Amino acid sequence: MASAVPAAMERPHFIGIGGAGMSGIARILARRGAEVAGSDARESETAASLRALGATVHIGHAAGNVAAATTAVVVSSAIRADNPELVRAAELGVPVVHRSDALAALMGGLRSIAVAGTHGKTTTTSMLAVALTELGLDPSYAIGGDLAGPGTNARHGEGEVFVAEADESDRSFQKYDPEVAVVLNVELDHHANYASMDEIYESFEAFAAKIRPGGALVVGEHEGARELARRVAAARDDLTIVRVGEGADSDARITAVQPRGMTSEVTVVLDGAEHAFTVSVPGRHYAHNAAAALAAGARAGVDPSALAKALTAYTGVGRRLQLKGEAAGVQVIDSYAHHPTEMTADLEAMRGAVGDSRLLVVFQPHLFSRTQELGAEMGQALALADASVVLDIYPAREDPLPGVTSALITDAARTAGADVTDAPDKAAVPGIVAGMARPGDFVLTMGAGDVTDLGPLVLARLADGA
Template identity: 40%
Template sequence: MLNVGTVGNVPEPTFTTPFAGRRLHFVGVGGCGVSGLALIAQKLGAEVTGSDMKSTMYLQSLQANGLTGMRVGHSVEHVPAAPAQIVYSSAIKPDNVERARARELGLPELHRSDLLAEITRVRRTIAVAGAHGKSSTSSLGAHVFSVCGVDPSYVVGALLRPPGVHAATGAGDLLVIEADESDKSLLSYQVDTAVVTNVDLDHVGDAGYQSVQDVAAVLAQFANRARETVVTEQAASYLSPLVANLTVVEPELIEGRPLVFRWAGEEYEVTHPGEHQLRNAALVVYLALREGCSPEAIRAALLSYPGVARRFELRGRTPGGARVVDDYAHHPVEVEAAVSAARQIAGNDGRVLAVFQPHLFSRTQQFLNEFLAALGKADAACMEPVYPAREDPEHWGHVAEELVAATGRADGVVMSPGREELVRMLRETAGPEDVVLLLGAGDVTELGEPLTA
């Protein structure tokens, strides 16, 4: 048995997983999934080090929370000696210099899902899956449960603001996690309650996905391993033929009150715009009621939710007073939802000015027309070059050319003139009722600072 420290003055929980004395080195620790595990492993008593190619907000969060062994850049010198274990994500390939060095030293390697699976085996686990809304729903759930006194542990994929962390160890027996379908790692977890926000094709070609039916089949496997499955109506439309027992949670929307919904005879209000946020919140309300939280406590918790980084995050205002909102949207459905939410804020007098950075050449090629259609619902939209992430730009030059050609034919969508010129234009022309919307999973977030300076 192992007693471990937690954030703040919360009592120390007891874990049976042997983390004390373990030495864990996280390769790619700046990623959203790996970084949360690094934080919770340290809280559970492990000696933690890690590295990433660049300093991300997740790596900076780890450093701010006391993890001193974080390094920028990959090097054989970062690899600790035996008996360390190497933890990596699907984004870190076998030829990575640190993974290669670890094999030379005979160090065991763990995929991040293997480490998370260890924790799910000793905690009653709620796992949130789905193509869109995983981070928002799991983060909101972690917040509501915490405020209502359930005191969960959690590992989610976005930074709660504040406290600027996305993992914590609580004294209760509940664990809330984000379950990723992109590499099928969600099938590794021991889950009590499976939550599916929606079913959609996002990770094109990843893990053999070729169609939305392929995604539904994997999510059905995930659901059928759980004791209970809670889904939206959209997810149920795909999963009901494949999963025997589903609890369908769909909020009653109230005309003229875009931040309020009704569930089980009670009204609840959220802090972030968009119908997708109401559906996310309804899932959380159902789960919180099941955990014994009162409607009154849930209402207060929803209204105190600070949101998470890069999920419709207000970064500030331009010199002309326009609100600058940063959102991780990188799929056409997510882009359309973000534009719709921004339209609620802008109202009849303001404009939605979108800046979109496509993420991955493969996703851009698959959904180019859908992206253009979603961006066309903004008043004006600027397309940045593709953020390649793990893909080699030399092999995808034709997609970059197709993107330029397509924007030339699109109505209301143009290619970026370059970030310096784009910032100048937006600072000069965006008015006090306008919303400047930064969209994408890459480094488009970096525009937030010069726009609001």
């Protein structure tokens, strides 16, 4: 089993070390004994936890942060070419490594399971990581969110399995060569990098082409995933393809999803045997995620009956319908959903869980390009809530686009009959929401940006009597 530190990663420097993907890789390297350093724009719990592992974490980006002894500078696609630390790396002749290459190096020599898809990959990866850990298999994992139990997004284990979330947004998932690959769904997103569905399919086909000979591809019930399966089957006859879903053509067939408040009881038939277990989050799409985790683990050689029982140990992952707290009879839940499909799925799941209670949503659009292409669909999704508050667009790595504002969403929402409040002043949102909410309501903060920070502030305003 390979778990040593690759030579190029002995003294790495991470630009943006606090990010979900970057921090996980840094955490594993630190556990393996590397001298990890990096920088981030602001102080955070993640930065503190990395320091506790022995990493050097600078706040703010500066050329002086990159030491002369650095063996590699690790970057994500979000790092701009004029970043002073990237410029300094060039001056020092230090190799620049994309985070996907760093992660691929960490997976080298291990039995890897890579989970991809436009939606649901963090949850599915988390479910599998928790279940394998519960079974004592001591896996390594790298996930795009913090697990509720361990409170971390990555772990270095001594076992032979490495479970990784595989990001399609910048095609970086094509760097991996998993034994088992999971593709939950294939849908047009990341419009700055993909111009059409043809390009999306080409990217996912390239990912599937890297599956090790004799390996397996697990696909969800989404039509895009099934189309990918058809294309892969035509190109490779050495792979086992496992279709997950509720239809009769499914190899891992979901035969029952019984809601139980904020949980679900799920039954899956795999290889002729029935497996029943509890999923700790509501909604059919999370049941599908769990079934995909079950199928992937089984194809990696794990006993499916034991794995199904172990899936019950999964208690959630940060920002995936995560309960943030309750005050004045109002529960605040946090959701990472930012694509219309994800938004609709989480809103439908919450509608089923809350019954006749009111559902209030605080939504922050993510990326100008995504809002330009999908703003109308986002607005239509918000019609599933009883009332919504919509913030300005969170730009992340993008520059503004002319004419692209949150109005594209709020106009569509109102056309669909939704009750929507515009909130360009983020600081005013906790007061707005506390004034709207009444005992028995549920508040859902939704989006991939910093809208998650508002949940505790809303709770504080509610506790103070608004």
